Amino acid sequence: MSTLPAPPAGGFCAQAWERTAGLQQAIVDHPFNxxxxxxxxxxxxxxxxxxxxxxxxxxxxxxxxxxxxRADDAADAAFLAGAAQGALVEERRLHAGYVAEFGLTDEEISGVDTSPSCLAYTSYLRSCALTESYPVLLAAILPCFWVYQYVGSKILDATGDIEGHPYKAWITTYADDEFAEAVLAARELVDKVAARSDDATREQMFAAFTRATEYEWVFWNGAWTKETWPTAKFLG
Incomplete structure (x- = not known):
């Protein structure tokens, strides 16, 4: 688990995590994880x-x-743009490795419907990008960084030696210091933006952070149940 310092206590991120502490634990305790x-x-x-x-x-x-x-600081814009590239390149490289390991073909992958939970979560983020303010959008994005790092670190702490573990690559990706540095940078950015926002905006940020964290639980639950569309049976 990372030993990197946390942002100062009392900022937006510390308060958001405290508000969702029960949900964070429920994510760690989910049968999938x-x-x-x-x-x-x-x-x-x-x-x-x-x-x-x-x-x-x-x-x-x-x-x-x-x-x-939307970032008004060049360093913040570079961080967010780099994170976008990482989402499409670095993490998908990990996925490609697992897809190859499982022997999935392109036809098999394309034959899997996007689940209701996956569509709902991505639609929520896209909606925030189109309709919400910059601070609220940042708060909605943060859980994907932070929750994954938290879960990965918790799993590594509980498991210890993961040599030979079937999901070693996934665990090490989200529990290592490089990813923790990205999470810390994201938290510091959100804290900075929240500190200069008014009370009403911060409450909207808390709501967005909470909703996105709820979607994290829902997403893992959908994977655990191999969620399908219940309406499919009516469509032939």
Whole structure:
């Protein structure tokens, strides 16, 4: 787990995490992440998750790119644009490795419907990018950074030696210091923007952070159940 320093206590991020502490624990305790941690997660469930996550990353990258165009600081814009590129390149490289490992073909991948939860989460981020203020958009983006780093670090702490672990690549991606540095930068950016926002905007930021965190739980739950559209049976 990263030993990088946290932003000062009392800022927006500290308060947002405190408000969602029960939900953060529920995410760690979700059966998907419990099975991921002990290595018992069924390969077909993880493969379904990887397909959905690759599709989610497109919407996430679009939201990051939109935020980058609104940043009034060159360094902030560069960070957000770089994160968008990372979502489409670096993380999808990990997904491609798993897809190759599982022997999935392009036809099999395209044959998997985008789940209701995946579509809802990406649609929410795209909606924030189009209709919300810059501070609120940043708050909606933050959970994807932070929650993944938190879950990855918790799993690594609980598991210890992950040599030979079937999901070692996933765990090390989200539990290492390089990713933690990106999360810290994202938190510092959100704290900075929140500090110069009015009370009404900060409350909107809290609502966006909470909703996006709820979508994180919903997304993992959808993967765990291999969620499908209940209306499919009416469409032949």
């Amino acid at each position: 419990k099975a991921l941690a002990d290595g018992s997660l069924e390969r077909e469930v993880f493969a379904f998750y990887i397909v959905q996550d690759a599709r989610y990353l497109v919407g996430f990258a679009q939201a990051l790119s939109a935020a980058a165009t």
